[in-house]
Amino acid sequence: ANSKQSPSEHQRDGGVALVINGDSLGFALDQRLERLFLEIATMCMAVICCRVTPLQKAQVVDLVKRNKKAVTLSIGDGANDVSMIKTAHIGVGISG
Incomplete structure (x- = not known):
């Protein structure tokens, strides 16, 4: 380009x-x-x-959620992802 x-x-x-x-x-x-x-x-x-940071992950999801007409989905595999998962419209926690 x-x-x-x-x-x-x-x-x-x-x-x-x-x-x-x-x-x-x-x-x-x-x-x-x-x-x-x-x-x-x-x-x-x-x-x-x-x-x-876990807070920054949640803030990015929240920024999209507040300003875009979009459904947010967060997928995480650890304790550091909980805030992000809970902030999203749809949150998926993967065990393993």
């Missing part, structure tokens, strides 16, 4: 992903930036949040 394309042009290509770590996500979830973060994230084919 051409680096001079706008995000919406990249979106049409279907080739954009966002990878964000917990430290950066903390800034993105600030009240002043969260809508911009959500707008950028929803332009992407995939969003990967890595090294995030």
